[in-house]
Amino acid sequence: MSASLPREGIMGLESSLDLGRPPHLRSRPEKVTAGFCPAKYPSVAILALAIASSALPAAAVAAPYAYSLSGDQFVRMMSHPAELNSVQYMDREKAYSYLDGARDSGEGRVWCDVNVLKTADMAYDLAHEIAKMAPAERKKNASLLLLDLLHRKYPCRPAGGRQ
Numbered sequence: 407m408s409a410s411l412p413r414e415g416i417m418g419l420e421s422s423l424d425l426g427r428p429p430h431l432r433s434r435p436e437k438v439t440a441g442f443c444p445a446k447y448p449s450v451a452i453l454a455l456a457i458a459s460s461a462l463p464a465a466a467v468a469a470p471y472a473y474s475l476s477g478d479q480f481v482r483m484m485s486h487p488a489e490l491n492s493v494q495y496m497d498r499e500k501a502y503s504y505l506d507g508a509r510d511s512g513e514g515r516v517w518c519d520v521n522v523l524k525t526a527d528m529a530y531d532l533a534h535e536i537a538k539m540a541p542a543e544r545k546k547n548a549s550l551l552l553l554d555l556l557h558r559k560y561p562c563r564p565a566g567g568r569q
Contacts, residue, residue, distance in 0.1 A: 475504055477536045477544035477551045484533035505529050508552040517556035518563075532556075 475483070483501035486494040502525050509528075513519055523531065532555050536544060543551070 475501075475548040477539065477546055477548050478541075480504065480548040480552070481533045481537045481544065484529055485537075501533070502526065502529055504548065505532065505552060508549040509556065511549070512553045512556065514562065516553050516562075517560045520560055 480501055483497040486498060490498065505528065506525055509517075509519075509525075532552055535555050536548070536551055539551070
């Protein structure tokens with residue numbers, strides 16, 4: 407004869423094996439956690455949050471103009487050979503995207519699109535124009551240089567219409 411355990415298991419607790427039940431329904435031992443509980447000390451939690459959030463403006467100042475390019479950088483990104491490796495391909499795509507952003511920011515105000523060139527053709531043309539500039543000029547923000555070139559090449563009529 408086999409001895410059977412009471413239904414409550416050893417020492418009056420439900421058996422932790424619960425072999426007859428699916429895993430998600432088996433009993434689990436109560437978790438004991440050590441550490442800080444924000445619900446018990448809300449003022450400390452608020453203070454910690456205030457300290458952490460005060461560091462955010464300092465982090466934002468650490469990298470101003472993170473996505474800006476100089477004219478030299480734009481020219482370099484567009485000056486790769488015809489056969490591109492993956493890094494050169496990504497550089498060129500970033501330059502295209504940068505030009506698209508500059509185009510979008512001034513289209514209809516600073517310059518007017520005449521639907522002559524696509525981004526790729528325009529990027530090579532504008533990179534060639536920037537490369538001809540003086541070294542001090544090429545160190546300026548590429549978006550300003552691009553907008554200036556777009557304004558010269560594709561000006562808008564004074565009334566805001568297209569030419």
